[in-house]
Amino acid sequence: MDTKKLGVIGGMGPQATSVFFEKVIENTAAECDQDHIDMLILNHATLPDRTKVILEGRRELFLDAVANDFKLLELAGVANIAIPCNTSHYFYDDMQQMTSVNIINMVDETVKEIHGRYGDGSKIGILATNGTVSSGIYRASCERYDMKLYEPAPSLQSEVMDIIYNDVKGSKNVDPSKLESLIHQLVYEERCQCVILACTELSCIELSNFYKECSIDAMEVLVNRSITLSGKQVASDK
Template sequence: MNSFGIIGGLGPMATAYLLELIIDMTDAKTDQEHLDAIIFNRPSVPDRTAYILDHSKPSPVPPMIDMAKKLEALGVCAIGTPCVTAHSFHEELQRSVNVPFINMVQETAAYLKNAGCKKAGIMATTGTVHNGLFQRALSEIGLSYALPDDAMQQYVMSLIYDCVKAGEPADMEKFRTVSDALRKEGCDAIILGCTELSIIKRDNAIGSGYLDALEVLAHAAILACGKKIKPKYISLLN
């Protein structure tokens, strides 16, 4: 049976939620019909945004490559990681193994294109924004985008680091303020482009018009490993 390999711990809660999403989205009636998964939960991997903004900080790439190679040796058919910012190193990670390393950024952009989206708002870490991950992926397929201004980006980082990563409830006033600012820029969808933001969507009624990159990754993992999606999860953009 095909197994999916997960480079986890980036962060720990997002890793647990990815597995939950894969289980919930798979069209399975018995235990045996679910997807096999192998998870390395290694939260000791250095912070991705810190390294992107300051290369004197410890690099997260060597431990991620180490996990990818170990997963390949264990026989997985595809690999993914529940960390959008880590996709700044996607090419290097993909070169380190011979099995597909799912690119959740490109998968998210493609999903929006297929859904008929014209302009996407981007909520993500400063590292992801700094490296232009979603901006490039969207531009390459002809979609426009909007980013939070500096004050709103500080709100996004507070939601990620001060709330979810710290194990605290999300400040939904900040979440709604950023969302409203992006809607005013003409965005017809907002990308939850950090997997800590996925936890906010899980735990709060945020409304419609959001695409969760972690849900996109779960979707892609199930299909890559030859399983079927439950009908209610065919559409991820509500």
Template sequence: MYTLGIIGGMGSLATAQYFERLVLSTPAKNDHEHINTVILNHATLPDRTSCILENRGERFLQAIKPDFEVMNKIGVKAIALPCNTSHYYYDEFKKYTDIPVINMIEKTIETISQRNFTKACVFATEGTLSAKVYEKYAEQYNIELVSLSSEERAKVMEIIYSIKATNHIEEASFNELIARHCDKDTVGIIACTELSLIPILKENKAYTIDALDVLVRESIRYHNN
């Protein structure tokens, strides 16, 4: 009955944004042609970045494992997690279910390769960057990752957690970072679902790819198959 299971709450606003994009992107002519979806908004999941940096991954995994068990009982066709940092634990997730778990990270890198970019700059949480979540797949597709400075990484974290805490969006600051690092050769990966909430200037759009949009596309693909 249900095609898609969403394990969300990382954060809640980002999950809402993902679902909104999913609905708007689905080629439905009426209500009945939209995707039957279960959203499990587990807002109290431990912070992913803290768990990675403090080597407390088991705490996060113990908390999220029951969510996969819920999806197993419901019997969805695919599971989506609209959180880049959580994909550090992707291999563990696959142990919890036989249901396909959409790999947002790999599909994003694959899309970059298809668009013929040779370099990418990852805008993400410190957890995603420190854990090298994107590096594994970038190497497979021969994509060179361009590093942010420590000051820039700190600024991105400030922007992300400001959205989480107060819904305050620093549009100018983020677009300035994109303009500084991205061009016809280097694509900027919007690799945190909070950053997906920030409007991207027209002149920057051609040089960015939003991992959340990739997740939406792959979610619809499961619906159509």
């Protein structure tokens, strides 16, 4: 397969974009610099908060702000675009209409991988922003694959938002056990087959191997799909 340049619209948030870039490097089967992917990363940190825009019904604020990013990436000649932000995929169809370049659908790719592991009828938990949960993007995708999405109760959802906005985006003082406790509740108390880490801020938290096995990180799925669509091999597949 020919190698292709990857475009990235990042900044949602900046640390998550940095982690995405590092994971692409780590997960690419490469023995020298030239074996890696050519990438153009736009760290557009001033994009409007996706959760706020969705909850307020003001989608045009985000779409107008991101429109020029697609033009820049088209001019740069990228073959695919990755957007390491789950909540932004609420606008996926609108964004894809803005550009002729393929936007990798993080949500559908993640749910497709889960279905391949757990099959029809699976009960899947989700940890994400209020915007992602309320948008229903993962719920709709799970339904297409005949799986049931379990959305956390308000008290647990409040804990998720606290980790995302106060711990990761804010103080950057993250205790992995807080996230692991939430995964534990969904798997052992709510009987979910697995839990989707559907916020790239959560991908910045290093979990123990046990809880990694209990969850599927949507960013990890996006990373691996970005590598293969760029004509490279995922390191574990080499």
